[in-house]
Amino acid sequence: MKAELKALHDNETWELVSLPAGKRAIDSKWEYKVKFTPEGQVDKLKARLVARVRHQQCILTWVSKEEVYMKPPKGYTEAQEGQGLDEAFTVKDLGEMRYFLGIEVARNSQGTMLNQRKFILDILQSTGMEGCKPSRFPFPKNVKLSTDQGEILPDPETYRSIIGKLLYLNLTRPDISYSVQQLSQFMSEPRKPHLQAATHVIKYLAGTIDWGLYYSIPSSLTLTAFCDSDWGSCAFSARSLTGYCVFLGNSLISWKTKKQKTVSKSSTEAEYRCMSQTTSEIVWIHGILEDLGLHIPTPIDLFCDNKSANHLAHNPIFHERTKHLKVDCHYVRDHIQEGFLKVLHIKSFLQLADLMTKSLSEQHHNHLSFKLGLVPSAPT
Structure with missing residues (x-):
């Protein structure tokens, strides 16, 4: 705790003032943590002073293909050419990341x-x-x-x-x-x-205790996605499942299994709702990568194994059975017309998102897991 307070003081984290009239102060608390090595040995005891504010959701993003650099923030006049953080802040160089928030990181010349x-x-x-x-x-x-x-x-x-x-x-x-x-x-x-x-x-x-996701270095900066649904699979609500997986090159970067919000009257409807949700994820990921300065070529391939849904994506003909899908149809269709998205048909046994929507045989489960990038050890 003394070390934490000293670091906060040395970095001029705060200044002491009287609480102005009409203002409210949030509370603070100490959090204690025992840090372990990947082998399970005690590394150090850590105390951290935190402000008691609303919970925030954190997103972890792993990038293994390129080095990442950060510009000094606006208004920061102390930055000088070269690596000056060590002089300005109390920073300990821990070397290459090996263990972070319960996740082990192993690198070799081929990937992470x-x-x-x-x-x-x-x-x-x-x-x-x-x-x-x-x-x-x-x-x-x-x-x-x-x-x-x-x-x-x-x-x-x-x-x-x-x-x-x-x-x-x-x-x-x-x-x-x-x-x-x-x-x-x-x-x-x-x-x-x-x-x-x-x-x-x-x-x-x-x-499968040693299984992990492998991200190879020689990989292209292209986005590819697979989406699949399991129609009416919920036994007590008759709602369908959405499953998708998104790749950057040959590296899996996003996946989800989620029950759809409404009941679908046909497998085509369930598949199309799944396609719309996957498109939203693709748009979000594409925006993040563009903000990072990466040029992602378009159109982005989206693979679906339902021919009717594929046909509807390219030729949205609305009638009594599909008019309630207009919002989803127009959303996907607009991205196709803009050249951002390309919906392609894929045979069911090649559909990687199958792993997200149903229980499979051992052989098929292991095959799709390997295709997603899950391996028992890093290739040498």
Whole structure:
């Protein structure tokens, strides 16, 4: 705590003044953290003084293809040519990043690998499953979870804690995206079958503990996306699932499994809503990359395995069965006409987003996981 206060004082973080009339002061608090090495050894004890303000959502972005530089902020007159931060601030050079927020970073001459091996070990230990027999796929086959079937868990916090950890693990494990989405629906009143399904996911992680996302260096700066839906798959709401994955070159940078907000009356409608949501994600990512000064060529390829939805994207003919889709249709259609987007058909067995919308066989699951960039170790 003394070291933290000294650093704040040395950096002139604040100045002491009397509270003016009519003003309110926010509170502050100390946060304590034990820092560990990737091997699980205690590295140091950390104290941090934080202001108690509204929660903010943080977004982590990993860039392994290019070096990133930052200009001095406007109004900062002390900046000089060369690296002057070390003289102005109390900065400790920790070398290349190896471990950050539970994510291990491994580099070689070919690229960067991200995994959460230690985090999985912590999950196994906290659930008492260190010596469990691994399962071969993340979600039990032919299992339809329900909100009203099975015994209610006497301690729901155990289930919620597991799902919270799985949600964080999804940062580097898109292969559990579908499973986590399914399980996170029952946080309010978890039941025994829900916990059994969550345990099955943990057993799968025990057998794939070293898996991680690999980002290769020789990769082009082109965006490609895959989208897929599972029509009416929710057993208690009949709503469909949206699944998509977006690549920068051959590196996976965005993925999601999410239940659609409304019931779709056909597989085409479900697929088109999925296509619209994926287009929104592409537009957002493209904007970020452009702000970073990267030129992303267009049109951007979007692969969909529903021929009717593809046809509707290029030829929006509205009638009684599709007129309620006008907003989604026009949104996608406008980006196609502008030359920003190109919707292409792909065969179902090549659809990478299948992994986000359904439970697959072991062979197909592993095949798509590999195509997404999940590998057991960094290539040499």
